[in-house]
Structure formats: structure tokens, C-alpha cells
Amino acid sequence: MTLLDFAAVARLRDKPVDWRYKGMPPDVSTVDDLVGRRVPVDGFTSPVAALVGPALYGNLDRYADFCTRHGLDFAPHLKTTMAPQLAAEQARRGAWAFTVANVAQARVLRAFGARRIIIAHEVVDPASIAWLAAEQEHAEIYCWVDSPSTVDLLARYRIPVFVELGAPGGRTGARSRDAAADLVRAVHAAPGLRLAGVAGYEGTVGATRSPADLDTVRGFLRDLVAFADSVGAPAVTAGGSAYPDLVAEELAGFAGQRILRSGAYVAHDHVHYAHLSPLPLEPALRVWATVVSTPEPGLALANLGKRDVSFDLDLPVPLGVPDSVCVTALNDQHAFLHDPTGTLRVGDWVAFGISHPCTMFDRWAALPLVDGQDRVTDLIRTYF
Numbered sequence: 001m002t003l004l005d006f007a008a009v010a011r012l013r014d015k016p017v018d019w020r021y022k023g024m025p026p027d028v029s030t031v032d033d034l035v036g037r038r039v040p041v042d043g044f045t046s047p048v049a050a051l052v053g054p055a056l057y058g059n060l061d062r063y064a065d066f067c068t069r070h071g072l073d074f075a076p077h078l079k080t081t082m083a084p085q086l087a088a089e090q091a092r093r094g095a096w097a098f099t100v101a102n103v104a105q106a107r108v109l110r111a112f113g114a115r116r117i118i119i120a121h122e123v124v125d126p127a128s129i130a131w132l133a134a135e136q137e138h139a140e141i142y143c144w145v146d147s148p149s150t151v152d153l154l155a156r157y158r159i160p161v162f163v164e165l166g167a168p169g170g171r172t173g174a175r176s177r178d179a180a181a182d183l184v185r186a187v188h189a190a191p192g193l194r195l196a197g198v199a200g201y202e203g204t205v206g207a208t209r210s211p212a213d214l215d216t217v218r219g220f221l222r223d224l225v226a227f228a229d230s231v232g233a234p235a236v237t238a239g240g241s242a243y244p245d246l247v248a249e250e251l252a253g254f255a256g257q258r259i260l261r262s263g264a265y266v267a268h269d270h271v272h273y274a275h276l277s278p279l280p281l282e283p284a285l286r287v288w289a290t291v292v293s294t295p296e297p298g299l300a301l302a303n304l305g306k307r308d309v310s311f312d313l314d315l316p317v318p319l320g321v322p323d324s325v326c327v328t329a330l331n332d333q334h335a336f337l338h339d340p341t342g343t344l345r346v347g348d349w350v351a352f353g354i355s356h357p358c359t360m361f362d363r364w365a366a367l368p369l370v371d372g373q374d375r376v377t378d379l380i381r382t383y384f
Contacts, residue, residue, distance in 0.1 A: 003091040003098070005113025009084045012381055021366040023048030034376045039368050040288040040349050047289040047304045049360075050368045051380055055282035056266065057089070062279055063244075063265050064093035070248040075099045075118050075237070077263025080358045082382045084112040086266060097140075099261045103128040106141060108383045118162070118237070119143040120199065120261060122150050122172060133157035142196050146173050148186055155190035162199035162237065163187065165224055170204045177227045184231045197235030197257065200224040203242050209276060217243050221250035228254060241265040242276040263358065270353030271314040283353055285360060287316065289335065291348045300344040304352060305333035308363055314355035321350060 013031050017024055025043030028034055037043060039050045067074040073096035078087055082105060087098060097116035100106050106117050116139065123132055123143040135141050136158055144164040145151050154161065163183045166173020174180035180198070187193045205220045206213035221238060228236040237259035239247040244262055251258045264273055268281040289304035309316045315327040316335065322343055329336040335352075337344065344350065354360050361367075362384040369378040 001115055002113075003095060003115055004084075004088055004109075006088055006091075008112045009088045012085060013378070015381070017366070017379065022364070023368075024366065031379045034368060034379055037376050039370050039374045039376065044288070044368075046349070047287055047302075047308045048368070049285065049287045049308070049364045050370050050374070051267065052282075052284045052286060052372075053369050053377060054372050055268070055284035056086075056369070059265055059268055059281045059284060060089055060093055062281060063262065064090075066244065066248070066279060067260055068094070070252070072248060072251070072258050072260045073097070075116075075259050075261050076266070077101075077120065077240070077261050078109065079105060080263035081266055081361045082108060082384050083361065083380050084108070084383070085378070085380050087112070087114070090266075096259065099263070103131055106135075107131070110135065110139060114139065116140045117142070118259075118261070120201070122146060122164075124150055124153050129154060129157065133159060144172070144199055145183060145187065146180075148183070151183060151186045151190055151193065154193060156192050158192045158194075160194045160196040161187060162197050162235075163195065163231075163233075165198060165200045165227055167205050167220055171201070173200065177223065177230070180227055181231055184233075195231075195233065197237060197259075198224065198228045198231070198233045199237045201240065201261075202238055202247065203240035206243065209278075214243075214246065217246050218250060221246060225251060225254050228256070235259060237261060241268075241273055243278075245278040264356070267357040267360070269355050269357055270317045270319075271355035273356075285354050285357055286319070287352045287354065288349055289352065291337075291344045291346055291350060292334075294339075294342075294344065294346055297342065298338060298340050300337040300339045302335045302337060302350055303333060304330075304335040306330050307332055309335075309352065310354050310356045310359040310363075312356060312359050316352040316354055319351040319353050327352070 075097035076090045077099040079101040099118045142160045145161045146164040164173040165180045187195045202217045206217040235257035239260040241262040241264040267285045270283045289302040292303045293301040367380045368376045
């Protein structure tokens with residue numbers, strides 16, 4: 001089965017480049033007009049975000065190789081990027097399916113011909129359920145269930161589901177193996193539903209690579225596998241970008257299908273996942289901005305703000321400047337930079353690394369893809 005319509009993705013290159021895309025040079029109208037220009041100095045307006053091709057493709061290759069070596073089917077989580085062009089690269093590298101967070105994201109992928117999608121979430125509103133049921137004629141689209149109420153809402157539709165096992169205090173998911181086992185029985189009894197497997201997300205039970213957190217994550221994954229074995233599930237799925245090594249190790253003994261769902265790995269980052277990921281990934285996202293004011297000694301302001309860069313976990317990190325220069329705060333459109341030696345001047349371009357790519361891509365409808373010399377090779381579009 002062809003996972004994605006590659007021709008539909010390729011047609012994105014023909015779409016115009018205009019005022020709708022921030023950071024783009026005002027004198028361009030096509031992707032070909034952009035190719036060869038150097039970010040940010042060849043006409044780009046500030047701020048502008050870019051994807052670094054060598055790092056991006058290296059991350060894609062490393063993860064594909066990781067999954068192959070560990071016998072994992074890969075269903076990369078597209079909620080991070082919502083970029084069909086990057087989904088196509090993942091499909092070319094052997095992705096088994098795509099993961100999304102909701103029906104809106106699934107509809108984007110279906111518009112580009114995606115044939116197998118996991119909605120890693122419960123689907124309960126009537127319109128979403130109706131769409132999900134109707135799409136089963138054209139694609140395999142799964143969702144999760146974690147309560148009898150969810151099963152009841154879906155019961156009369158022909159939908160494959162994963163029973164989700166959670167953890168006390170965590171996000172969704174049945175709070176015990178007994179409760180999850182009851183759900184498996186309810187799914188088997190429902191006239192339309194089919195048990196596709198069991199699911200869990202270990203990222204909410206750990207936050208660091210400390211021995212205690214690693215033990216907690218391992219314990220959750222072992223419970224997930226034991227539960228899957230106990231109910232005869234055909235598949236088990238887990239995994240984000242923080243603990244793929246533990247997922248591979250703990251799921252190795254499961255006899256059925258094993259599915260990994262990492263997403264943030266594509267772009268990685270300079271802070272959060274840089275400290276968590278066990279794989280040799282490289283940060284592939286940069287945001288360029290200009291210094292617009294140095295109103296007092298030790299302070300510089302760049303026109304980079306909360307509308308341009310992720311800040312939910314960590315502030316952006318200035319690159320290529322003295323270590324003493326750092327971002328201390330963000331406003332909607334400004335970054336406050338502590339600059340004790342007065343290095344920065346009005347008009348200077350400053351590159352910033354980011355933390356947590358999952359809250360970064362949604363701020364940019366288009367990102368130039370650049371080579372190792374910051375020259376544009378393509379334009380990556382996102383659909384949030």
C-alpha cells in the first residue's frame with residue numbers, strides 16, 4: 001500500500017509565495033524565486049524561521065535506521081510539524097502509518113492521500129465520529145478509547161480502536177489494567193468496533209534521564225506490554241522522542257506488532273530534547289531576527305516574540321554570540337537579550353535555537369529549507 005500521494009505533495013512546490021508567509025522576501029512569488037537565496041541576508045524580512053536540511057535529513061535517517069534495527073513499525077507523530085512534505089520523507093523511509101492528535105489533523109493528511117492514520121486520542125464529538133466512520137471506506141484510520149463512555153459513543157460504527165492504558169495523574173488512558181481489560185471486553189462486545197491493539201504514552205510519566213525517571217518509564221512500559229499480552233492484543237504502541245530506547249527495549253518481548261510514534265525528533269532542538277533524546281540527533285530549526293533597539297547598557301531587543309518561537313518549556317537560545325548573551329524574556333513581538341559586553345548592534349541579525357519543536361511549527365505557515373551554507377533548496381509548508 002502506498003502510504004501517501006507523493007504527486008499531491010510535490011504540487012505544493014507550485015503554490016505561490018506571497019504576503020501570507022512571514023519572513024519571505026517581498027520580491028518573490030514562487031519557490032523557484034527563493035532557491036539559492038541565503039537566509040537571512042538575501043532579502044528575507046525579520047523574523048524568519050528556517051529548517052537546516054543536513055540536520056533534518058540526518059534525523060530522519062537515524063530514526064528510520066533505529067526502527068529497522070529494533071523491529072519497530074514506525075508511525076511518526078505529525079502533530080509536531082503538520083508538514084506533508086516531511087511526511088513524504090518519512091514515508092519514503094519506511095513509515096508504516098502516520099500519527100495525529102485529532103480529526104482536524106487527520107483530515108489534512110487525508111487531503112494528501114494518507115492511507116493509514118492513528119489518531120492518538122479519543123474521538124467523541126458527533127461530527128468527528130461521523131467523519132472517522134465514513135473515511136474507513138478509503139483508509140485505515142484508528143482512534144483510542146479509554147472509558148466505557150467512549151466505547152458507547154463509537155459502538156455502532158465500524159472503527160478499529162486501540163485501548164489506551166494511562167497512569168494516575170497523567171493524561172488520558174484507563175487508570176488500571178483491570179479497567180483497561182474491561183474496555184477490551186466492551187470493544188469485543190460492540191457491534192462495530194475492532195480491537196487493533198493497546199496503546200500508551202510514556203512521556204508523561206518521566207521528565208528527565210535520571211535513574212528514578214527511567215525506572216518509572218520502564219515500569220509503565222512493562223505494564224503496557226503485560227496488559228497487551230494478557231488480553232491477546234494484536235499490536236502495542238508507545239513512544240515519543242524522549243525515551244525511544246526504552247520503548248524498543250521493553251516492547252522487544254511482545255510477540256505481536258510493535259509501533260513507535262515519535263514526532264519531535266524530526267527537528268529536535270537545542271534544549272529540551274537535546275537533554276532527553278538518547279539518539280545522536282541534531283537541531284534542525286533556527287529562527288533569525290534583527291536587533292531593533294539597544295536602549296540601555298546591557299540590554300538589546302530583537303523583533304522575535306511569542307508569536308514566532310516556542311517558549312512553553314524554555315526560552316530561545318542565541319547562537320553564534322558570546323555565551324554571556326541570553327534571552328531573559330519574550331513579549332508578543334520582542335525578545336529581551338541580556339548583553340553585558342555590548343556585543344549587539346541595531347540591525348544585527350541573530351540566530352536563535354529553540355526548545356520544544358511541537359509548539360514551534362504552528363507559528364510558521366512556511367519555512368525555507370536550507371543547505372549547509374544557509375542557501376534555500378525548498379520551502380516547507382505547514383497546515384495547522
